[in-house]
Amino acid sequence: MQTLNKIEKELLEQISSLHNIEECSVNIRKNGQCVVRKTNADIEIESKKDKEGINIFVKDGTKNKGCHIPVILSVSGLTDTVYNDFYIGNDVDITIVAGCGISCGGGKSEHNGIHRFFIGENSKVKYIEKHLGLGNGGERVINPVTKVFMKKNSECNMITTQISGITDSKRTTFARLGENAVLNINETLFTTDNQTCETHFKVVLEGKNSKAHIVSRSVAKDNSKQNFFSSVIGKNACFGHIECDGILTGHARIASTPKIDAGCEDALLVHEAMIGKISNDQILKLMSLGLNKEEAEQEIINGFLSSKI
Amino acid sequence: MLTIKNLCYKTQDKEILKDVNLVFENGINVITGQNGTGKTTLAKILMGIVTATSGQILLDEKDITKLSIDKRAKLGVSLSFQQPTTFKGITVFDMMKLANKDIKTIKDACTYLSMVGLCARDYINREIDKNLSGGELKRIEIATILAKGGKVIIFDEPEAGIDMWAFDDLTNLFLTLKDKIVIIISHQKRIMEISNKIYLFNKDGEIVVTDKTKLFKEVEESKCSTLRSQNANTK
Numbered sequence: 001m002q003t004l005n006k007i008e009k010e011l012l013e014q015i016s017s018l019h020n021i022e023e024c025s026v027n028i029r030k031n032g033q034c035v036v037r038k039t040n041a042d043i044e045i046e047s048k049k050d051k052e053g054i055n056i057f058v059k060d061g062t063k064n065k066g067c068h069i070p071v072i073l074s075v076s077g078l079t080d081t082v083y084n085d086f087y088i089g090n091d092v093d094i095t096i097v098a099g100c101g102i103s104c105g106g107g108k109s110e111h112n113g114i115h116r117f118f119i120g121e122n123s124k125v126k127y128i129e130k131h132l133g134l135g136n137g138g139e140r141v142i143n144p145v146t147k148v149f150m151k152k153n154s155e156c157n158m159i160t161t162q163i164s165g166i167t168d169s170k171r172t173t174f175a176r177l178g179e180n181a182v183l184n185i186n187e188t189l190f191t192t193d194n195q196t197c198e199t200h201f202k203v204v205l206e207g208k209n210s211k212a213h214i215v216s217r218s219v220a221k222d223n224s225k226q227n228f229f230s231s232v233i234g235k236n237a238c239f240g241h242i243e244c245d246g247i248l249t250g251h252a253r254i255a256s257t258p259k260i261d262a263g264c265e266d267a268l269l270v271h272e273a274m275i276g277k278i279s280n281d282q283i284l285k286l287m288s289l290g291l292n293k294e295e296a297e298q299e300i301i302n303g304f305l306s307s308k309i
Numbered sequence: 310m311l312t313i314k315n316l317c318y319k320t321q322d323k324e325i326l327k328d329v330n331l332v333f334e335n336g337i338n339v340i341t342g343q344n345g346t347g348k349t350t351l352a353k354i355l356m357g358i359v360t361a362t363s364g365q366i367l368l369d370e371k372d373i374t375k376l377s378i379d380k381r382a383k384l385g386v387s388l389s390f391q392q393p394t395t396f397k398g399i400t401v402f403d404m405m406k407l408a409n410k411d412i413k414t415i416k417d418a419c420t421y422l423s424m425v426g427l428c429a430r431d432y433i434n435r436e437i438d439k440n441l442s443g444g445e446l447k448r449i450e451i452a453t454i455l456a457k458g459g460k461v462i463i464f465d466e467p468e469a470g471i472d473m474w475a476f477d478d479l480t481n482l483f484l485t486l487k488d489k490i491v492i493i494i495s496h497q498k499r500i501m502e503i504s505n506k507i508y509l510f511n512k513d514g515e516i517v518v519t520d521k522t523k524l525f526k527e528v529e530e531s532k533c534s535t536l537r538s539q540n541a542n543t544k
C-alpha cells in the first residue's frame with residue numbers, strides 16, 4: 001500500500017471530510033492506482049476487469065452506511081480515466097462521498113470520473129462530490145460524468161462543489177427517474193482567473209409523480225467563463241424545477257441555456273435563471289453594519305456559495 | 310448630538326429635501342408625515358447611502374458629511390431599513406456576527422432575537438431570504454440593529470408588518486435606548502406617545518418640530534388634517 005504525503009493528505013482531507021456514519025467502506029485512488037480499500041459485508045467493492053474502475057454493490061436493506069471513494073492526482077502529465085458503477089439494492093439508505101483533488105505543479109493533469117448509479121426501489125442516496133485543485137500554474141482538468149438511474153420511490157440528493165483550483169472542466173449529469181422518484185441536485189461553482197467550466201444537466205422524468213429539483217449556484221470572477229446547459233424532459237405527471245443563479249465579478253461571463261420539454265399535460269416544468277453582479281442593496285446593507293465594500297462583497301459571495309437546499 | 314445644517318436633496322425633476330436644519334438630541338425622536346415627504350431619504354442621507362446635494366451633517370462636533378457608509382457605521386450611526394434586504398445563504402446568526410464582533414455564540418445572538426419577540430431557536434440558522442415573511446424580516450432587521458448598537462440609531466417604520474399585539478414590547482424596547490439618539494420614522498400614535506420630540510414632515514418640504522402634547526391637541530382640533538387622515542388609515 002502506498003502511503004500519502006502531506007499534500008496528498010491535505011487534498012484527501014478537503015475532498016472527503018469523514019461524516020458521522022457508523023461504518024464506511026473506502027476506496028482511495030491515487031495517481032491511477034487503488035491505494036486503500038476497505039469493504040464490509042454490506043458494501044462490496046471489486047475492481048473492473050475490462051477497464052479502470054470499480055463496481056460497488058450495496059446490499060438490499062443496508063442502512064446508515066457510508067462509502068468514500070476519493071481520487072487524488074499529485075503528479076503532472078497524467079490523464080486518469082476511471083469508471084465507477086454503484087449498484088444499490090432496495091430499501092437502502094447510504095451516503096456516498098466522491099471527489100477529486102489535483103495538485104500537479106506546473107504541468108497538466110486530468111481526471112475523468114464516470115460514475116453511474118443504479119438505485120433500487122425505496123432507496124435513498126446522498127451523494128457528495130467535491131472537486132479541488134491546489135497549486136499555482138499548470139492545468140488541472142476535471143471532467144466528471146454522473147448518470148443516475150432511479151427506480152420507484154427512490155430518492156437521490158446530490159451535492160456537488162467545485163470551488164477552487166480547477167482550470168477547466170466539463171461536468172455532465174444525466175438522470176432518469178422512475179415512479180415517485182425524487183432527485184435533488186445542488187451544484188456550487190466558483191471560477192477565477194482564466195478558468196472555464198461547462199455544466200450539462202439532462203433529466204428525464206419518466207415515472208408518474210417523479211420530481212426533480214436542480215439548483216446551480218455559481219460565481220464567476222476575473223476572466224473566467226461558465227456555460228450552463230440544462231434540459232428537463234417530462235414524460236409523465238411530474239414536476240421539474242431548474243434554477244441557475246449566477247454572480248459575475250470582473251470580466252467574467254456566465255451563459256445559461258435552458259430547455260424544458262413536457263410531453264404530458266400533467267407535467268409541470270419550471271426554469272429560473274438569474275445572472276448579475278452582486279446586488280448593490282446587499283452591499284449597502286452590510287456596509288451600514290460597518291464592513292467596507294470588499295469585505296461586504298466577500299461575505300455575500302461566501303454566503304451565496306455556502307447556501308443549502 | 311446630531312446636527313443637520315442647510316441640507317438639500319434634489320433629483321433631476323424634484324426637490325425632495327430643501328434647506329433642512331435640525332438638531333437631534335438623546336432620547337426618542339419621532340419623524341412622521343405623509344408618504345413621499347422624504348423621511349426615508351433623510352434616513353439614507355444620515356447613513357451615507359444617499360448623498361445630499363448640499364448641506365452638512367455633524368455628529369457631536371465631527372463633520373461626517375463626506376464619510377463613507379462603513380465609516381459612519383463605525384462611528385455609531387445605525388439604520389434599520391424600511392425595506393429589509395434579503396440575501397442568499399447568509400443566516401440570521403451570520404448577520405448578527407457581522408453586526409457585532411462580540412457575538413460569538415448562538416446564545417449571544419439569541420438575546421437580541423428574543424428582544425424582538427422571535428423564538429431564537431427557530432430563526433437563528435434561517436437564511437435571511439425571501440422565505441421569511443415581511444414581519445419576520447422586519448424583526449430580524451431590528452434585532453440586527455440592536456445587536457450593532459451605536460450612538461445614533463434610526464428605525465425606518467419599524468412597526469410595518471409587525472402585529473399589533475407586539476407593540477408594547479416594541480415601544481418598551483425603544484425606551485431602553487433612550488440614552489442614545491434614537492430616531493424613529495413612524496405613523497403610529499403609540500410610538501409618538503413615548504417620544505421626546507416629533508418632527509412633522511409636510512408635503513411642501515416644511516418640517517415642523519413639535520411634541521406629542523401639542524401634536525395630539527392639534528390633531529384633536531383637526532388643525533392638522535394630514536396626520537388625522539393618516540392615523541385613521543393605520544388604525
Ligand SMILES: Nc1ncnc2c1ncn2[C@@H]1O[C@H](COP(=O)(O)OP(=O)(O)O)[C@@H](O)[C@H]1O
Nearest residue numbers: 320325342343344345346347348349350351510
Ligand atoms: N432614487 C430615487 N430617485 C428618484 N426619486 C426618488 C428616489 N428615492 C425616493 N424618491 C422620491 O423621493 C420622494 C421621497 O421618498 P421617501 O424618502 O421614500 O419618502 P417617505 O419615506 O417619506 O415616504 C418620493 O417622491 C420618492 O418617489
Ligand SMILES: [Mg+2]
Nearest residue numbers: 348349350391
Ligand atoms: Mg419611507
